[in-house]
Amino acid sequence: MTIDRLERRQTEDLDRSEEQFRLLVEGVTDYAIYMLDPSGYVSSWNAGARRIKGYEPEEIIGRHFSQFYTEEDKGGDLPARALEIAASEGRFEREGWRVRKDRTRFWANVIIDPIRAEDGTLIGFAKITRDITEKRQSQEALERAQRELFQAQKMEAVGQLTGGVAHDFNNLLMAILGSLEIAKKRALAGQNNTDLIENAIQGAKRGAALTQRLLAFSRKQELKLEPVDVADLVKGMAGLLQGSIGPSIEIVTSFPLALPKVQADANQLETALLNLVVNARDAMPRGGVITLSASKQSVHRDDVKDLQGDFVCLSVKDDGDGMDAETLEKATAPFFTTKGVGKGTGLGLPMVQGLMAQGGGALALRSSQGGGTTAELWLPLAEETESVEQPPLQPSILSKRSERRLNVLAVDDDPLVLMNTVLMLEDLGHQAMQAYSAEEALRLLEQGPLPDLVVTDHAMPRMTGGELATEIARLLPGLPVILASGYAEIPGGVSCDLPRLAKPFTQSQLAESVASAVS
Incomplete structure (x- = not known):
């Protein structure tokens, strides 16, 4: 075969290959495949482009490709930018209308891909x-269905939560209202009503405890985080724990010498440990053994509740x-319980879970049918810093402080709470x-005389207690303010050094907070 015939054969093969490729591109109907010249004008058009775009x-050949874009995209000069990106970066890909x-x-x-000649000159775009x-x-549609499912699940959870709270608070309010109504009648008749008042106080305390559980569950309870020796804490609770479970159950402890x-x-x-021990007791109605143990462990993100680092694992195991x-x-x-109606609120474990998460740890449960249950509290290690113990305040100092008569401004948007605080x-x-x-508090401060102290609720409309404290610090620096709130989370801009009083508070807690604020 001569060289001319060989070259002719190669040329024919190339032409045939190019024709086959052209027919393939032109015949594709699922994709619009066409060419643009360097300025963006259409130079070819396949069957897919005809089907998808209708031209x-x-x-269309000889017209600018920008007519396929929306007015919004043309206003943002997207067609020109698309060609610039393709030419400079070698490819442009995007989704849009x-x-x-x-x-x-x-x-x-x-x-959009740039097409260049052998010398690198841009000759168009594919x-x-x-x-x-x-x-x-x-x-x-899938995302919408997922949102609707999530909303339905959220509403179901809210229904369970509010239903459980309403049930428990109804019982507590019945005890409080009933006791106070009878106490009022006895008081008018000149009879002793100490037992009824005590009953109302106990009901209110149970309501406060339920609120604290809810706050712990929602991770909004104020925590006082400090270094804690787990072994000493358990040892100090020995009498309380044994008294809570009765004589038919034995508690065994296992702690390393150095933890x-x-x-x-x-x-x-x-509180969390007591909850877990009581749960373990209830899981063994015929008696048994509860084992309390602790050990230092290093965990990775996939091991326990996405934790990572060094922790102490405090576990409560029952048989x-x-x-x-x-x-x-x-x-x-929340409110799931296996203890039967009236025997448990179903908030114990959610409370423990919330406390652990808020403190940077986790609650892990391990159990199997017939194999007992192990509840693990994963607690982050304390930073190794030297701590100087503050000497306890002497009773004489406290009593001397309490004798000082102060002028106190109490602020609260709830009339009942405000009246109670004033009476205290x-x-x-x-x-x-x-x-x-x-706003009313600021007017009183402007009119004078100035008080020695301000005690303000935090969650108030228009201006919060935290914002009031910030404004007082600006206008009247040196005037002490106590912020009363049941929540741990206070928005930014409020000083972390601001004295806090956890709601609900007793008179003794109020007295201690007042004495500390003006010392």
């Missing part, structure tokens, strides 16, 4: 457009009947002014 070749010949819109996936409207609609301190709220940790997988999954759901202050020997809003 015949003679209607495009316009057909009949001006209807479709959601498109667009790819543009591929795919109509993915149905895919986008399916995705939107690092953890960062926790000691009081809340005691009861255990839980099946379905019950274990629901165990930390006056009963302590102080003189009390009152304001029903932060």
